[in-house]
Amino acid sequence: xxxxxxxxxxxxxxxxxxxxxxxxxxxxxxxxxxxxxxxxxxxxxxxxxxxxxxxxxxxxxxxxxxxxxxxxxxxxxxxxxxxxxxxxxxxxxxxxxxxxxxxxxxxxxxxxxxxxxxxxxxxxxxxxxxxxxxxxxxxxxxxxxxxxxxxxxxxxxxxxxxxxxxxxxxxxxxxxxxxxxxxxxxxxxxxxxxxxxxxxxxxxxxxxxxxxxxxxxxxxxxxxxxxxxxxxxxx
Amino acid sequence: xxxxxxxxxxxxxxxxxxxxxxxxxxxxxxxxxxxxxxxxxxxxxxxxxxxxxxxxxxxxxxxxxxxxxxxxxxxxxxxxxxxxxxxxxxxxxxxxxxxxxxxxxxxxxxxxxxxxxxxxxxxxxxxxxxxxxxxxxxxxxxxxxxxxxxxxxxxxxxxxxxxxxxxxxxxxxxxxxxxxxxxxxxxxxxxxxxxxxxxxxxxxxxxxxxxxxxxxxxxxxxxxxxxxxxxxxxxxxxxxxxxxxxxxxxxxxxxxxxxxxxxxxxxxxxxxxxxxxxxxxxxxxxxxxxxxxxxxxxxxxxxxxxxxxxxxxxxxxxxxxxxxxxxxxxxxxxx
Numbered sequence: 001x002x003x004x005x006x007x008x009x010x011x012x013x014x015x016x017x018x019x020x021x022x023x024x025x026x027x028x029x030x031x032x033x034x035x036x037x038x039x040x041x042x043x044x045x046x047x048x049x050x051x052x053x054x055x056x057x058x059x060x061x062x063x064x065x066x067x068x069x070x071x072x073x074x075x076x077x078x079x080x081x082x083x084x085x086x087x088x089x090x091x092x093x094x095x096x097x098x099x100x101x102x103x104x105x106x107x108x109x110x111x112x113x114x115x116x117x118x119x120x121x122x123x124x125x126x127x128x129x130x131x132x133x134x135x136x137x138x139x140x141x142x143x144x145x146x147x148x149x150x151x152x153x154x155x156x157x158x159x160x161x162x163x164x165x166x167x168x169x170x171x172x173x174x175x176x177x178x179x180x181x182x183x184x185x186x187x188x189x190x191x192x193x194x195x196x197x198x199x200x201x202x203x204x205x206x207x208x209x210x211x212x213x214x215x216x217x218x219x220x221x222x223x224x225x226x227x228x229x230x231x232x233x234x235x
Numbered sequence: 236x237x238x239x240x241x242x243x244x245x246x247x248x249x250x251x252x253x254x255x256x257x258x259x260x261x262x263x264x265x266x267x268x269x270x271x272x273x274x275x276x277x278x279x280x281x282x283x284x285x286x287x288x289x290x291x292x293x294x295x296x297x298x299x300x301x302x303x304x305x306x307x308x309x310x311x312x313x314x315x316x317x318x319x320x321x322x323x324x325x326x327x328x329x330x331x332x333x334x335x336x337x338x339x340x341x342x343x344x345x346x347x348x349x350x351x352x353x354x355x356x357x358x359x360x361x362x363x364x365x366x367x368x369x370x371x372x373x374x375x376x377x378x379x380x381x382x383x384x385x386x387x388x389x390x391x392x393x394x395x396x397x398x399x400x401x402x403x404x405x406x407x408x409x410x411x412x413x414x415x416x417x418x419x420x421x422x423x424x425x426x427x428x429x430x431x432x433x434x435x436x437x438x439x440x441x442x443x444x445x446x447x448x449x450x451x452x453x454x455x456x457x458x459x460x461x462x463x464x465x466x467x468x469x470x471x472x473x474x475x476x477x478x479x480x481x482x483x484x485x486x487x488x489x490x491x492x493x494x495x496x497x498x499x500x501x502x503x504x505x506x507x508x509x510x511x512x513x514x515x516x517x518x519x520x521x522x523x524x525x526x527x528x529x530x531x532x533x534x535x536x537x538x539x540x541x542x543x544x545x546x547x548x549x550x551x552x553x554x555x556x557x558x559x560x561x562x563x564x565x566x567x568x569x570x
Contacts (some may be wrong), residue, residue: 086428
């Protein structure tokens with residue numbers, strides 16, 4: 001579904017991604033793990049063209065994405081949930097979700113998508129007319145995911161959904177992620193919280209210094225041991 | 236919803252009463268001041284689209300104002316167009332100017348955008364001053380014919396005040412409709428967080444251009460009104476000071492609100508007129524009051540008043556932070 005070859009990008013004089021390759025098959029949850037500052041977020045931002053690609057290709061369903069502006073990606077079925085619960089804090093929950101819907105009205109049935117998102121995150125229905133900034137951290141993350149979900153994406157890109165959340169909330173967010181994948185959305189997930197991520201992902205990449213240093217096959221005990229060696233330092 | 240509708244029609248009604256009562260004003264001095272206040276309000280509304288709703292700075296609003304005024308001035312005196320066609324042309328031309336100015340400048344942020352728009356305002360002023368064959372240079376343009384409506388000449392201040400109030404009402408109504416549509420929602424998103432706006436599928440660049448264009452167009456109409464009312468225009472009206480007055484009016488009144496700029500224009504006009512007797516000292520007092528207001532009412536006058544009116548609203552706003560902390564604590568205690 002998504003194939004990335006030799007991707008390079010960065011900020012100013014600094015090249016962060018030093019030739020990243022990765023592929024995501026339809027229906028999978030693919031995780032990218034790695035420590036702070038290895039380029040995980042940069043990779044996601046480059047995919048959605050918030051940062052310009054310097055070399056390499058990004059292919060999505062046979063279409064080259066390197067020059068598609070970020071605002072057009074939703075119409076191709078790619079939704080990006082950026083790091084740090086980027087919701088609109090001075091707008092109500094309802095408004096936040098409608099912003100998501102405004103740009104895809106021709107493609108989806110708004111009511112159906114709202115119902116779907118609210119069934120997944122019933123808390124948001126209780127908070128419907130509250131300002132985004134008054135939600136708890138977990139609720140804000142749910143709102144950010146829901147705002148992406150109402151656009152009916154085929155590929156959902158999540159940038160560290162567990163950031164700054166209490167463990168029980170992390171669990172419920174990841175359960176929702178699992179549910180979304182079961183309903184047919186492919187997911188590309190960046191995480192630092194390896195333990196939480198390992199419970200839901202089908203396949204994973206480990207990133208270091210702007211490169212992929214490890215690519216796993218389907219998850220089994222054998223793989224988990226290897227990952228512990230590579231990523232968790234023989235845990 | 237119903238409450239909003241009542242509020243909406245009340246505002247329309249108040250607007251109509253203002254327009255009609257302007258015909259019964261007798262004092263010529265007050266009439267002229269009122270017309271200038273209406274023009275100032277329209278300019279503040281135009282800059283509010285950028286500063287208030289989209290989070291862009293414009294220090295060159297007088298440029299659009301001047302282009303609108305000169306378009307009407309030149310088209311009616313040199314080419315003998317009717318005022319109405321010239322006003323339409325002023326709107327179109329300034330909208331286009333806004334669009335063209337926006338093409339490079341919407342890529343800029345913060346101070347850089349401020350400097351770029353400031354440069355635009357100064358360039359326009361320099362052109363007015365030096366393109367003598369077209370604009371008459373520092374002498375300006377004389378003898379602009381006041382507009383006529385159904386055979387009634389609007390050179391009488393009463394009629395002109397009514398007419399300009401009507402224009403202001405139409406503009407405010409237009410802004411109200413735009414900011415409450417998907418466009419307004421997109422602007423609001425851009426003001427809060429551009430990255431989130433982009434990933435929510437908002438074409439940030441396009442929507443900023445739209446704001447620049449509409450803002451320029453409204454300032455152009457204000458310029459046209461000014462030319463029609465004064466029947467004489469010269470470059471010094473459209474200088475940097477004017478740009479700064481415009482942006483101050485909007486910020487003082489309450490940026491990002493529909494009525495803030497109107498309140499700002501009203502307050503500033505009353506203030507500067509009532510201090511007129513103090514001669515030079517008036518500038519000092521005027522600025523001191525401005526600073527005081529901005530320090531103590533940073534959101535602007537209108538939001539302050541409307542919040543006072545809805546005390547329960549403000550109380551809940553203040554509790555926002557407490558409530559968030561409480562919720563986060565709940566999350567942790569559950570785990």
